Amino acid sequence: MSRKLAVILLAMLVLVGAMSLKTVVVAHGNGSVILANGGAPAPPIPWDNGGAPAPPIPWDNGKGPQQPMPGK
Amino acid sequence: MPGPYVYTVWFVCTLLEAAVVVCAVRKNAFRRYLLLNLYMAASVVASIARYNILSHYGYSSKEYLYFYYYSDFLLTIALFFALTTLYSQIFAELEVGRYIRTGAMVLLSGTALFSYAVVQQSSSRLVTHFVVEISQNLYFVGLVLTYVLWGAVLKLRETRTRLIQLILSIGVYFSMFAANYALQNLYQSRASIFEYLPQLFGCFLAFSWAYAFWRIPEEARTVPARLAVVPR
Numbered sequence: 303m304s305r306k307l308a309v310i311l312l313a314m315l316v317l318v319g320a321m322s323l324k325t326v327v328v329a330h331g332n333g334s335v336i337l338a339n340g341g342a343p344a345p346p347i348p349w350d351n352g353g354a355p356a357p358p359i360p361w362d363n364g365k366g367p368q369q370p371m372p373g374k
Numbered sequence: 375m376p377g378p379y380v381y382t383v384w385f386v387c388t389l390l391e392a393a394v395v396v397c398a399v400r401k402n403a404f405r406r407y408l409l410l411n412l413y414m415a416a417s418v419v420a421s422i423a424r425y426n427i428l429s430h431y432g433y434s435s436k437e438y439l440y441f442y443y444y445s446d447f448l449l450t451i452a453l454f455f456a457l458t459t460l461y462s463q464i465f466a467e468l469e470v471g472r473y474i475r476t477g478a479m480v481l482l483s484g485t486a487l488f489s490y491a492v493v494q495q496s497s498s499r500l501v502t503h504f505v506v507e508i509s510q511n512l513y514f515v516g517l518v519l520t521y522v523l524w525g526a527v528l529k530l531r532e533t534r535t536r537l538i539q540l541i542l543s544i545g546v547y548f549s550m551f552a553a554n555y556a557l558q559n560l561y562q563s564r565a566s567i568f569e570y571l572p573q574l575f576g577c578f579l580a581f582s583w584a585y586a587f588w589r590i591p592e593e594a595r596t597v598p599a600r601l602a603v604v605p606r
Contacts, residue, residue, distance in 0.1 A: 305473060306473070306476065309473045309476050309477045309480070310476075310477070310480050312477060313477045313478075313480040313481040313484065314480075314484065316481060316515065316518050316519060316522065317481055317484045317485060317488065317515065319518045320485075320511070320514040320515040320517065320518040320519075321488060321511065321514065323514050323517065323518065324510070324511065324514040327514075327552060327555060327556065330559055335506055335509075335510050336510055336513055336551050336552070336555050337446050337450075337509055337510065337513070339417065339420070339445075339446050339449040339450060339453070339576070340384075340387060340388070340391070340417050340420060340421050340424075340449070340576050341383050341384040341385075341386070341387030341388065341421070341573045341576040341577060342384055342420075342421055342424045342425070342428075342442065343376045343380050343384070343428075343433065343573070344442065344572075345433065345434070345438055345439040345442050345443075
């Protein structure tokens with residue numbers, strides 16, 4: 303039983319590691335995907351919305367000074 | 375529309391993939407590395423089918439788009455299982471084949487669940503989103519698994535040269551795609567150069583495996599553990 307649990311734990315650790323790596327790599331990417339099979343030319347993904355710059359997120363409060371924390 | 379360079383590299387790549395299977399059959403290694411060879415055979419079939427659809431419907435067609443990504447999904451799963459058979463070969467003496475199969479299924483299911491969780495908010499093209507997402511996620515899982523396997527090779531002092539060559543080829547293959555992706559985003563002004571490279575990388579794995587089957591005999595031995603140990 304413990305060996306099976308160890309296998310599941312190892313599989314989950316690999317999954318977490320792989321997804322963390324993907325997050326790091328793709329977070330700074332341009333939205334394209336990494337596919338690694340054969341030499342056929344990859345068609346553009348249909349939900350790629352072009353190269354327009356992304357707008358600022360609406361809940362960003364700008365570069366103004368932050369309010370002091372109430373506890374300080 | 376793809377130019378002559380793309381078609382030439384694609385053709386060479388398909389020839390090399392077929393060469394892997396031919397070399398394995400000629401050297402009596404087809405059954406020993408069954409899933410690796412089936413993956414390469416499936417790649418050849420996928421390449422031919424992709425070419426037929428591309429020439430019939432065109433590069434920008436939906437038919438080519440869907441066929442490309444769905445076949446890529448199946449090929450990625452095949453490569454994932456091929457990688458697990460390399461695990462089985464490395465850990466053969468420990469008799470943990472059942473645990474490796476369990477781990478592979480847990481990992482595949484976990485990746486599928488994670489991919490679904492990422493794409494479930496897409497209202498349109500949910501299945502296609504899922505297929506592309508899981509292909510990409512399995513690519514990263516394969517990358518991590520290959521490095522873990524290389525660590526096991528060093529730890530267990532595996533000496534079979536052909537097996538080491540096969541594992542290192544996959545490691546270099548995955549790493550080249552990741553490095554290319556990173557460089558493409560780092561130097562976006564020269565992105566066109568990096569867009570052409572993944573096709574060449576596709577040829578690398580087939581060439582390296584064909585070389586391993588053709589030139590390296592099954593009995594050949596090497597000591598990779600010495601690479602990791604610095605003598606004092």
